[in-house]
Each structure stands twice: as C-alpha cells, then as structure tokens.
Amino acid sequence: MAKTSNLITAALLLLFQPFSAYAIKFQTVDAERVRMAQPDPEWPDDTPTYNATALQAQLDAHRAIWDAFAGEPKNYDMSFERICFCPEQWRGPFAMRVRSGKVESATYLSESMRESSVDPDLLRGLLTVDGVFNEIQKGLDRSYVDLQITYNETAGYPSSFYSDTSKRIADDETTFRISDLVLVDE
Numbered sequence: 001m002a003k004t005s006n007l008i009t010a011a012l013l014l015l016f017q018p019f020s021a022y023a024i025k026f027q028t029v030d031a032e033r034v035r036m037a038q039p040d041p042e043w044p045d046d047t048p049t050y051n052a053t054a055l056q057a058q059l060d061a062h063r064a065i066w067d068a069f070a071g072e073p074k075n076y077d078m079s080f081e082r083i084c085f086c087p088e089q090w091r092g093p094f095a096m097r098v099r100s101g102k103v104e105s106a107t108y109l110s111e112s113m114r115e116s117s118v119d120p121d122l123l124r125g126l127l128t129v130d131g132v133f134n135e136i137q138k139g140l141d142r143s144y145v146d147l148q149i150t151y152n153e154t155a156g157y158p159s160s161f162y163s164d165t166s167k168r169i170a171d172d173e174t175t176f177r178i179s180d181l182v183l184v185d186e
C-alpha cells in the first residue's frame with residue numbers, strides 16, 4: 001500500500017514538474033514587469049529641468065544685445081574658464097585675445113600654469129562668446145537635462161553657463177565662465 005502511494009506521488013510530481021517550472025517562469029516575468037514600472041535609481045529621469053521656450057527667448061535676446069554691443073568685426077579680450085572633470089590644462093583660466101571673432105591667442109592666468117604655453121589643440125577648444133552661445137543652442141537643441149545661464153545684461157554675453165547633458169552619464173557636467181571682457185579697437 002505504502003509503495004503504491006509513493007509511486008503515485010512520484011508520478012504526480014513528474015506530471016506537475018513542468019507546470020511548476022512554468023509557474024516560476026511566470027513569476028519571474030511578473031517581478032520583471034513590476035521592476036520596470038518602478039523608477040530605477042540606476043536609470044534616472046532625463047526630462048529637461050528647465051523651460052526651453054523661455055531659455056530660447058533669453059538666448060535670442062542676449063545674442064542680439066551682444067551683437068549690438070560688440071559690433072563687427074568682433075575684437076575683444078576676456079578671461080575664459082572651464083569647470084569640468086578634466087585636466088587643469090583644459091580648465092584655465094585663460095586670458096584670451098579674440099580678433100575678428102576668432103581666438104587669436106591665449107595664456108594661462110593661474111600662478112601654477114603661468115609659465116606654460118597653451119597647446120595648439122587646447123587653443124582650438126577654447127570658446128569665444130559666440131562659441132558659448134552656440135553651445136547653449138546645442139544644449140537646447142539636444143534637450144540636455146540641465147542648463148543654467150547667467151548673462152551680462154549690459155553686454156549680452158553669457159558670463160556663466162552650466163550644462164549637464166544627462167543624469168545617466170557621470171562627470172559630463174561643465175561650466176564655462178567669461179569675465180573681464182573688454183572691447184578693443186584694432
């Protein structure tokens with residue numbers, strides 16, 4: 001009798017074994033669905049934090065102020081600084097000469113870098129006022145997650161521009177700073 005019931009139990013186990021495997025599989029799929037419905041801290045929300053319409057209007061207005069202030073050709077000296085997760089050679093700050101709208105030369109302003117000359121590759125990476133305006137436009141066009149801009153209201157140029165392309169990318173936050181801008185007659 002005992003032997004028979006053992007056999008029946010074994011037969012039942014064999015019979016239902018594939019179903020219990022399915023049950024486990026369905027449970028896993030359900031758990032996966034629930035997991036995907038929750039906001040994942042490892043995959044944060046990348047919706048822009050700003051009003052793009054308002055920032056675009058501010059950008060256009062300040063570009064116009066800058067164009068009127070600087071005139072043509074655009075000749076000016078300024079300090080330029082980049083705050084980023086990058087080497088000091090990239091950060092500056094730099095004393096820059098811009099002539100006819102192009103970076104003509106740059107030197108390091110900091111005590112520790114004063115003796116070094118700016119590498120030609122780095123010189124090409126330095127931004128004029130119009131270059132920073134273009135970066136702001138790029139941030140708006142590509143819907144970067146965060147953009148924070150401070151403009152000089154008299155001259156129109158962006159004195160500070162912070163951007164974060166994505167919350168999902170580490171160390172991509174960059175700030176550009178422009179100060180001590182003076183127009184020169186040449």
Ligand SMILES: *[C@@H]1O[C@H](CO)[C@@H](O)[C@H](O)[C@H]1NC(C)=O
Pocket residue numbers: 051052053054057
């Ligand atoms: C965004 O800015 C525009 C222009 O300043 C304004 O008309 C609009 O109401 C703003 N939208 C939101 C959601 O705040």
Ligand SMILES: *[C@@H]1O[C@H](CO)[C@@H](O)[C@H](O)[C@H]1NC(C)=O
Pocket residue numbers: 152153154155180181182
């Ligand atoms: C704005 O820019 C002009 C020209 O570079 C400068 O003289 C003035 O001090 C700046 N204003 C502020 C508030 O920084």
